Amino acid sequence: MESAFRRGAREGLRDFLPVSVGLLPWAVVTGIAMRSIGLSEIEALGMNLLVYAGTAQLGSLPLIAAGAPLWLIMLTALALNLRFIIFSAAIAPIFHGQPFARRLASSYLLVDGVFAVGAEKLLKADDPQWRWGYYIVPSVFNWCVWQSCTALGIFGAEFVPRDWSLEFMVTIALMVMMLPMVRNRPMLIAALAGGLGAVLLRGLPLRLGVVAGIVIGIAAGFAAERWLLRGEAA
Structure with a gap:
């Protein structure tokens, strides 16, 4: 076998x-x-x-x-x-x-x-x-x-x-x-927030807009997941 x-x-x-x-x-x-x-x-x-x-x-x-x-x-x-x-x-x-x-x-x-x-x-x-x-x-x-x-x-x-x-x-x-x-809502929110943040902040010196976009995406995804968990627990 x-x-x-x-x-x-x-x-x-x-x-x-x-x-x-x-x-x-x-x-x-x-x-x-x-x-x-x-x-x-x-x-x-x-x-x-x-x-x-x-x-x-x-x-x-x-x-x-x-x-x-x-x-x-x-x-x-x-x-x-x-x-x-x-x-x-x-x-x-x-x-x-x-x-x-x-x-x-x-x-x-x-x-x-x-x-x-x-x-x-x-x-x-x-x-x-x-x-x-x-x-x-x-x-x-x-x-x-x-x-x-x-x-x-x-x-x-x-x-x-x-x-x-x-x-x-x-x-x-x-x-x-x-x-x-991007299979769930927190991942989708993180992707959209991170991408939008990187675009809006692309003018930052030393190309720090990408780093800022990553931080925004992580924070948005984390907040969305916490919000969904609270909604399920309520």
């Missing part, structure tokens, strides 16, 4: 593949963006391996290009990745009792798409081998797609005409990744 790990891996890939389509343009554009601000091919590849977070990479690149202080670059990347604290806390129970090396690898490979499509199934499943296969195989697949497509953008950046304006592809890719996560 097929092992539980293989069953979980097959189902995880099947669920994740539709979402992974958005990775292709996003990764290519990220690779091009890293080269466009002056990073060498080696520097861009190194950043891609160490950071492995497209939103943080794209958010910090304008600051790197503008010569912003290191503390601001790190703060921006941290703010853009705060959601992973929530994601990891939400799925932490499925890794209870797992070896440290496995948990460490899982934290590095955690991405929006895998969490969005798989968190609910992972938390409901009882078989640890099935859960491990369901999580790790699509996560490794995501890593391979991201690294290869970003490398394509890095090494092919000089062949892309500058007037093509590929930035819109990143927006589309982010929307594809975000929509599955």
Whole structure:
């Protein structure tokens, strides 16, 4: 009989593949963006391996290009990745009792798409081998797609005409990744408030509008969830 790990891996890939389509343009554009601000091919590849977070990479690149202080670059990347604290806390129970090396690898490979499509199934499943296969195989697949497509953008950046304006592809890719996560009212309110706040505050110095938008979104989502819980308890 097929092992539980293989069953979980097959189902995880099947669920994740539709979402992974958005990775292709996003990764290519990220690779091009890293080269466009002056990073060498080696520097861009190194950043891609160490950071492995497209939103943080794209958010910090304008600051790197503008010569912003290191503390601001790190703060921006941290703010853009705060959601992973929530994601990891939400799925932490499925890794209870797992070896440290496995948990460490899982934290590095955690991405929006895998969490969005798989968190609910992972938390409901009882078989640890099935859960491990369901999580790790699509996560490794995501890593391979991201690294290869970003490398394509890095090494092919000089062949892309500058007037093509590929930035819109990143927006589309982010929307594809975000929509599955907006499943309830607090998440929707957080997304709308954060996006609107970032747009309205885009004129802040040192590009702090993005950080401010993130704070507004988190606060709005938290307030909406508390309000709904009070309504249910009343």
